[in-house]
Amino acid sequence: MAQKEASIYIVDVGKSMGEKHNGREETDLDWSMRYVWDKITTAVSTGRKTLHAGVLGLRTDESNNPSGDEEGYNNISILQPIGQVLMSHIRDLKDVIKPSNTEEGDAISALIIAIQMMAKHCKHLKYEKHIYLVTNGRGAYDDDLSDDIIKKVKEDGIQLTVLGVDFDEAEYGFKEENKDVQKAENENILRNITEGCGGAFGTMEEAISQLGIPRVKSTRPTPLYKGVLTLGDPQKYDTAISIDVQRYARVRVARPPTSSAFVVRQNMAPGESQAQSSVTMGNGDANGDVQMTDADGLVAVKNARTYEVEDKEAPGGKKDVAFDDLAKGYEYGRTAVAISESDMNVTELETFQCLDIIGFIPRDKYERYFSMSETNIIIPNPINSKAAMALSSLIHALWEVDSYAIARFVRKDNTHPLILLLMPYFEVQEDKKKFECLVDVELPFAEDLRQYKFPPLDRVVTVSGKSLTQHRNLPSEGLRDAMDSYVDAMDLSKFDTDDEGKPAEYAAIEDTYSPIFHYINQAIRLHAIHPEDPIPAPYDILTKYSHPPVELLEKAQSHLGALKKAADVKPVPKKPKYGRGRKKEVDKPQSGLDIDALLRDPSVKRPKISAENAVPEFKQHMAAITTDENADADTAVHSAAKDLAEQMATHIEGYIKHSVGESGYGRAIEALRVMREELIDLDEPVVYNDVLRRLKGKIFDGELGGDRREMWYKIRVNKVGIVDKRMQQFADVTEEEAKEFMLMPKA
Known part of the structure; x- marks a missing residue:
């Protein structure tokens, strides 16, 4: 279960907060609310019911708090009680958080009310407590109870954070010139309170500048396995080792929230308004799916699946079948093989929970590409000291012999087994405590490996078996030197500088973030507050390392030029764009002679395609269409292509008709493939579709x-079916029509 958290945001909405200062285009309130909205929407996006928040308004026009009748507690209002914040609450807060018409209201009194709210809500339960005060420091403060506030904050374990608009911050390097005397005095009061209780005090500009830096999400670890790690069989041998261990996740891929489908709710009860609905925004579940309950009259789309079989006596010729009456079927070729529940037990492997070491491997013999999964860690049971000693001995033994262990892992009974690699790992933590564990990663089985042989990169082996170290396909010494110089010039390991001005790594792993994950979450949070505004650009920190630094590129430009010269790099000419009926140009010899024109018989106006050599002759005649100077009109091109396609169709039908079994199907498929590609390139897909329609009818x-129904199955498998508009813009069928056409007709 996640740690319970409670936060209270004290927002100053005084009249002066509606003004603009220091050249900003936003009012002080809107500018400060960037930070508050970011904190609130981040809490909403988690969907956690144990993460509570409340909003307290300072210097409001009215007074709405438990101590409102007492002197000094006026103009303070509870805008949002402490509880789980939903999207509907955010919309309500947007309407009430606006600059007021008064400057009355004491921030110290607001702190006291916030402490009381926190104590009433959390009671004596274990909560992580936070109070945030956002103000511009205007108005009169009564600091008589400052010492009591400091004492109470420490006793209750509350983390106090004060952020002021244009507050002075020496460490950040900000100082407001010509500061009002009253504001300077209020700053000192708030600073003394914050420092006295060990809180955080800063200027709003620094807080907003850090909003773009993604925050690392802390999660409470959940054990993935609780059991024993064995070496040998403890039931048979007394010398076998059995260690009580637990397995936890170490590295996991963070995925952005997925989209969900919603429809307008139609059955709202009388008097129920859309404003009464609520929603949680973001990735609230473990899979990262967006969790939403009825928001703005929207409900999630639910899928319903029904099964039907043909029944002549039923209305419409079909009847519904319950899911329980169905049997699982598996495709074996074109046949569906049904397997009953009783037979399914035979195919399943009966396994029992275990983590057994089955062997060892030297570290230098392990290849990194064997790793197939994310990593996990194996630690001893925290309450078993003997297990800790035993596992530590195993870890140190593996480290000393420079080896890894291989284990068979079954997470729970009757689940498929995995092969894990166990690696020793040591770490010195921030508190200088030593931490040691086994890091595991999934290994492939023998059936998962594919052995491919590639020619060597450093030599060329001739047909006779001779090895050549100098060849036109091998890099020369000059090319190697040029590449080495270019790689050294693009080195990022010491391109940046640290706080002391010393060379440091550029784009360190802890400074880089996933742009997709964090940008989508940023867009969701901002869209929740400003749904009508366009999605903003990503923060600079997310795109900073998307491109190499300009200074480094300029520095390496000379090395790149030398590399191009050594490699004899030449630009590839762009392919010309051709219009309809102008597929491509035939390469002409340097002599300028058109060989096809010389060999063409002028007395034969209609080219003939023979059945014995249909494919090459068809391609030759199709090339002649695009190069013939008399075939520049679309009608002439279409007529010539149609004539050639009709001849090919006749030969294809002959291949199928005279085929003994399936002996001629391969030749027919190849002819269809060539005809399809050539007619698509010529922008004549309709001609091919007409041929295929007639062929299907005859089959x-x-x-x-x-x-010859098997021939149509091969046409589908070899993907030489009808051409739709998605494949070619001049096609005459849509994608849906193409899918329906390619189906096998019912017998």
Whole structure:
């Protein structure tokens, strides 16, 4: 269970907060609320019911607090009681957090009310407590109870944070010139209180500047496995080792929230308004899915699945079948093989929970590409001192012999087993305590490995078996030197500088963040507050390392030029764009002679395609269409392409009709593939679709030598089906129509 948290935000909404200062285009309130909204929306995005927040308004027009009738507690209002904040609460807060018409209200009194609210809500339960005060330091403060506030904050374990608009901060390097005397005095009062209770005091500019830095989400670890780590069989041998251990996640991929589908709610009860609905925003579940309950009259789309079978006696020729009456089926070729529940037990492997070491491997023999999963850690049971000693001995033994352990892992009974690699790991933590564990990663089985042989990169092996170290496909010494110089010039390991001005690594791993994950979360939070505004650009910190630094590129430009010269790099000419009917140009010889034109018989106006050599002749005649000077009109191109396609269709039907079994199907498929590619390049997909329609009709009408339904199955498998608009803009069918056409007709 996650740690319980309670936060109270004291927001100064006095009249002076509606003014603009220091050249900002936003009012002090809108500028300060950037920080508050970011904190609140981050809490909402988690969807945690144990993360509570409340908002207390300072210098409001009215007084709404438990001590409102007492002197000194006026103009302070509870805008949001402490509790789980939902999207509907954010909309309500947007309407009430506006500059007031008064300057009355004491920030010290507001702190006292916030402490009382926190004590009433948390009672004596274990909470992580925070109070945030956002103000511009205007108005009169009564600091008579400062010492009592400091004492109470310490006793209750509250973390106090004070952020002031244009407050002086020496460490950040900000100082407001010509500061009002009253504001300077109030700053000192708040600073003394904050420092006295060990809180944080700062200027709002520093807090807002750090909003773009993603915050690392802390999660409470959950054990993935609780059991024993064994070496040998403890049931058979007394010398076997059995260690009580626990397994936790170490590294996991953070994924952005996924989208969900919603529809307008139609059955709202009489008198129920859309404002009464609520929503939590963001990735509230473990899978990162957006968690939303009914918001703005929206409800989540739910899928319903029904099963039907043909029944001539049922209305419509079909009847519904319950899911329990169905049997699982597996595709074996084109046949669906049903397996009953009783037979399923035979196919399942009966396993029992275990983590057994089955072998060891030297560290230098392990290849990094064997790792197949995210990493986990294995530690001893915290309450078992003997297990801690035993596991520590195993870890140190592996470290001393420079080896890894290989284990068979079954998470729980009747689950499939995994092979894990166990690596020793040591770490000295911030409190100087030593931490040691086993880090595990999943390994592949023998069936998961694919062995591929590639030619060597440092030599060329001839047909006779001779190895050549100098070849046109191998880099020369000059090219190697040029590449080495370019790589050294682009080195990032010492391009940056640290706080002391010494060389440091550029784009260190702890300074880089996932742009997709954090930008989507940023967009969700900002859109929740300003739904009508366009999505803003990502923070600079997310795109800082997307491109190499300009200074480094300029520095390496000379090395890049030398590399291009050594490698003899030449630009590739751009491919010309052709219009409809102008597919491509045939490469002409340097002599300028058109060989095809010389060999073409002028007396034959209609080219003929033979059945024995159909594919190359078809490609040759199609190339002649695009290069013939008399074929510049679309109608001429279409007529010539249609004539060639008709001849090819006749030969394809012949291949199928005279095929013994499936002997001629491969030749027909190849002819269809070539005809399809050539007609698509010529922007004539309609011609191919017409040919395929006639071919399908003849196949299923039995006009091509009997039952040739298998040929249509091969057309689907080899992806030489009908051309839709998604593939070619001049096609005459949509994607849905194409899918329906390619289905096998019912017998």
